[in-house]
Amino acid sequence: MSEVIFEKKSRNPGEHVSPTDPLFKLSAAIPEKHLRRSPLGIPELSELEVVRHFTRLSQKNFCVDTNFYPLGSCTMKYNPRVNDQVAAWPFYARIHPYQEERHVQGMLQVIHELEEDLCRITGMDAFSLQPAAGAQGEFAGLLIVKAYHDLKGQKRTKVFVPDSAHGTNPASAALCGYEVVQIKTDAAGRVDVADLKTKAKKDTACFMMTNPNTLGLFENNIREITRIVHDAGGLVYYDGANLNALLGISRPGDMDFDIVHVNLHKTFAVPHGSGGPGSGPVGVRAELEKFLPQPRLKRTEEGFVWDYDRPYSIGRLRSFYGNVGAYLRSYCYIRALGSAGLKRVSEFAVLAANYLKARLKNHYEMPHDSHCMHEFVCSARAQKAKGVKALDIAKRLLDEGIHAPTVYFPLIVEEALMVEPTETESKQTLDEFADAMIRIAEQADRDPASVQAAPVSTPVGRIDEVKAARTPNLRWQD
Amino acid sequence: MEPNKLKFAETHEWIAAEGQTARVGVSDHAQREMSDVVFVELPAAGKDVKQKESCMVVESVKAAFDVYAPVSGKITRVNEKLKNEPQLVNQSPYEDGWLFEVELSDPSELGALMDAEAYEKAKTTAH
Numbered sequence: 268m269s270e271v272i273f274e275k276k277s278r279n280p281g282e283h284v285s286p287t288d289p290l291f292k293l294s295a296a297i298p299e300k301h302l303r304r305s306p307l308g309i310p311e312l313s314e315l316e317v318v319r320h321f322t323r324l325s326q327k328n329f330c331v332d333t334n335f336y337p338l339g340s341c342t343m344k345y346n347p348r349v350n351d352q353v354a355a356w357p358f359y360a361r362i363h364p365y366q367e368e369r370h371v372q373g374m375l376q377v378i379h380e381l382e383e384d385l386c387r388i389t390g391m392d393a394f395s396l397q398p399a400a401g402a403q404g405e406f407a408g409l410l411i412v413k414a415y416h417d418l419k420g421q422k423r424t425k426v427f428v429p430d431s432a433h434g435t436n437p438a439s440a441a442l443c444g445y446e447v448v449q450i451k452t453d454a455a456g457r458v459d460v461a462d463l464k465t466k467a468k469k470d471t472a473c474f475m476m477t478n479p480n481t482l483g484l485f486e487n488n489i490r491e492i493t494r495i496v497h498d499a500g501g502l503v504y505y506d507g508a509n510l511n512a513l514l515g516i517s518r519p520g521d522m523d524f525d526i527v528h529v530n531l532h533k534t535f536a537v538p539h540g541s542g543g544p545g546s547g548p549v550g551v552r553a554e555l556e557k558f559l560p561q562p563r564l565k566r567t568e569e570g571f572v573w574d575y576d577r578p579y580s581i582g583r584l585r586s587f588y589g590n591v592g593a594y595l596r597s598y599c600y601i602r603a604l605g606s607a608g609l610k611r612v613s614e615f616a617v618l619a620a621n622y623l624k625a626r627l628k629n630h631y632e633m634p635h636d637s638h639c640m641h642e643f644v645c646s647a648r649a650q651k652a653k654g655v656k657a658l659d660i661a662k663r664l665l666d667e668g669i670h671a672p673t674v675y676f677p678l679i680v681e682e683a684l685m686v687e688p689t690e691t692e693s694k695q696t697l698d699e700f701a702d703a704m705i706r707i708a709e710q711a712d713r714d715p716a717s718v719q720a721a722p723v724s725t726p727v728g729r730i731d732e733v734k735a736a737r738t739p740n741l742r743w744q745d
Numbered sequence: 746m747e748p749n750k751l752k753f754a755e756t757h758e759w760i761a762a763e764g765q766t767a768r769v770g771v772s773d774h775a776q777r778e779m780s781d782v783v784f785v786e787l788p789a790a791g792k793d794v795k796q797k798e799s800c801m802v803v804e805s806v807k808a809a810f811d812v813y814a815p816v817s818g819k820i821t822r823v824n825e826k827l828k829n830e831p832q833l834v835n836q837s838p839y840e841d842g843w844l845f846e847v848e849l850s851d852p853s854e855l856g857a858l859m860d861a862e863a864y865e866k867a868k869t870t871a872h
Contacts, residue, residue, distance in 0.1 A: 434809075675807045676808070678808055681778075732806040733781040733783060736781075736784070737783050
């Protein structure tokens, strides 16, 4: 474990005193009683020592920039640097949100055009970029569901989620006061249409889904599913977590979804996983446009203005313009790739996942052995018989220099390992991962203890997750 | 409590009924699947629960799991010990790790539950 900076001792103690200016008398500016009596509680270190400390820490960071990161459902792909450069250009980065609209027409035009691009990509009629991340996008979507039913004078209390859903879906529904009802998954790994039919009634407010679902499978019956919910008077919500599988190929709007959120930080080249902030724009079909968060960007003859006259709006969710740094990155990414390029993104994401699935299927159980989309879920059930769990395999992968896949999710697959390679990895990297997974399966068979002992090569070994959860120590010092 | 004297739900809860009241917990198989339990969100005494509906949550290092009421009725007592010792669910699922007691509103519901032998057969496919 590394020392934290407060534990570090200077190699030249006593030499690094705070700069003082004899002309500046602190007591003249600040009343005597407010002046500090004790020395500042900051470490006494030279600039060079500080630089080395933080550089070393940064080198321990396990990230997309250093290693393969097939974390299922998180789309940890490489985000081209050029988009970061554009977002850092001073004439965007130094805009102040209180500047007059007529001074920032360029930025407003980027926001407007990105809204239009997202409409085209998803098949929706209107977008608001305001939600600051995916969970807030869901929250916005559910508030829109509520506003829609309230305006119709309907009391609808239930929100459906598949039993394979992301945890945020039931959480967002509960936050908006809805009762969450699980819809079963059928033997083929898709929404059980018969179960949906029996549950869709006049108290149904909404069905929240991802497509492809969290098993990495495309919902083949999606048009029937949306029709069943619509016939019951409910709305259908598309969680854009898995949009990386569909770009330029298929659109939520064409599947008759009513509300969509997309994660710019997953699909559209915004760094994430402690690299945020993210952005979770929410899109709707025309009938629901009036409910979108306010203010709405409006085009007038004098240029773009923010429109606050929105009586049906669910209100404001985020201060100022939202996370504009994310918008700029996504705008450049989408414009650089174009529709043909975006389609290739998804084609390669799907190809990479299917390639890995095919390479691993003789070594790990595949609970659903049909073609997958951009990710797949395998099970360590066979390895568990030897005492090696999905968690052990995940830890052993760290020793192989690979970030662990998502484990124990979705909950409906025992000992789940969820792998999303993304489109940005080479075949060589995919092969290295497959080889590592196969090697671990062999070790689990031959010498299970060696896998259970992993990781052995990381700065910190196996963390006591039970102790961390039962008696968390949230302070550096007592 | 001897597992072979208990009734089981397909969602992995056990129930020990005596007259109008019953004690409820999760099965040994369930605690093993959940792995180390780190927090138990107990229902409030006096709360009405309905058979097959979620009535409380058990959180492990893996995930948060809903516990479904195996029968309908009113919660009369909860296992306060679990507030400080959630690990009892792992260590002693059929004894010290019990979750709550319920006053049955319809004892005939017990008929829909499995005995230990049937549960043993069903547990790997049920979820």
